[in-house]
Amino acid sequence: MNESITKTIGVAFAVCLICSLVVATSAVSLRDLQKENKLNDKRIKILQVADIYNPDQSISEQFSQLESKFLDFNTGMIMSEFNNYNIDEYDQILVTKDPNLSSKIPQSEDIAIIKNRENVGKIYFLRDKMGKIDKLILPIRGYGLWGTLYGYISIEDDFNTVSGIEFYEHKETPGLGAEVDNPKWKSQWKGKKIYQGNQVTLEVIKGKVEKGDKEAVYKVDGLSGATITSRGVTNMVAYWFSESGYSNLFKELDYES
Ligand SMILES: Cc1cc2nc3c(=O)[nH]c(=O)nc-3n(C[C@H](O)[C@H](O)[C@H](O)COP(=O)(O)O)c2cc1C
Numbered sequence: 001m002n003e004s005i006t007k008t009i010g011v012a013f014a015v016c017l018i019c020s021l022v023v024a025t026s027a028v029s030l031r032d033l034q035k036e037n038k039l040n041d042k043r044i045k046i047l048q049v050a051d052i053y054n055p056d057q058s059i060s061e062q063f064s065q066l067e068s069k070f071l072d073f074n075t076g077m078i079m080s081e082f083n084n085y086n087i088d089e090y091d092q093i094l095v096t097k098d099p100n101l102s103s104k105i106p107q108s109e110d111i112a113i114i115k116n117r118e119n120v121g122k123i124y125f126l127r128d129k130m131g132k133i134d135k136l137i138l139p140i141r142g143y144g145l146w147g148t149l150y151g152y153i154s155i156e157d158d159f160n161t162v163s164g165i166e167f168y169e170h171k172e173t174p175g176l177g178a179e180v181d182n183p184k185w186k187s188q189w190k191g192k193k194i195y196q197g198n199q200v201t202l203e204v205i206k207g208k209v210e211k212g213d214k215e216a217v218y219k220v221d222g223l224s225g226a227t228i229t230s231r232g233v234t235n236m237v238a239y240w241f242s243e244s245g246y247s248n249l250f251k252e253l254d255y256e257s
Pocket residue numbers: 145146171172173174176177178223224225226227228229230
């Protein structure tokens with residue numbers, strides 16, 4: 001009897017040990033693949049927001065059409081180099097944890113509720129055959145209802161007209177806030193204008209944009225049952241297109257062209 005209890009415990013222990021080894025080994029060996037998949041997902045979103053994604057072509061080949069640059073948010077200057085970082089590996093979200101590489105946003109200005117903004121961001125240029133800017137692809141993020149939404153917005157060479165919007169990570173509820181991923185909702189953004197004069201005016205309203213509304217170009221339909229997520233998207237646009245975000249860059253690019 002005793003012997004069989006010992007045996008049972010021994011077998012159970014051995015099974016547990018083998019299982020934990022299998023789980024641990026697969027977790028470790030799949031880590032790089034997971035990392036690569038996450039990077040590819042993000043790259044697909046960037047290609048989609050730039051409206052150049054072709055699912056039948058290699059992601060890295062398509063991605064090479066884009067020019068990645070560092071952006072100093074405080075001056076609006078584009079930089080080819082920053083602190084010896086490899087631009088492909090620079091993680092602008094990760095650096096927000098480092099007080100030397102990011103700035104704490106005063107609470108009164110933190111409308112997107114992101115707490116810290118990286119001093120240097122990473123943006124993408126899509127150029128035409130003549131080398132002129134066709135689109136800019138800009139990272140945006142802001143708090144919704146359950147967490148931060150991370151995405152990209154693309155704008156045309158007037159630095160005002162939206163070309164597209166995509167989110168690659170969020171915690172909003174499927175069917176409610178997660179409708180930010182609904183292609184029909186996202187398609188509305190194309191052609192919308194961000195600024196009226198110097199003021200960021202584009203917003204996600206409550207309800208539907210009425211036909212014939214003279215201000216329709218500054219309005220996107222609200223996500224039904226998800227007013228908080230909708231407000232979060234409005235606030236992130238307001239933050240990232242303010243002087244704390246990309247407006248200094250647009251002044252610099254206007255000056256150059
Ligand atoms: C389980 C659950 C999940 C919800 N998820 C979201 C969400 O992702 N985004 C959001 O804005 N509101 C969400 N809401 C609703 C909010 O609590 C709030 O009622 C809503 O934003 C108000 O929007 P409305 O005025 O359009 O109804 C959720 C509510 C429940 C009960």
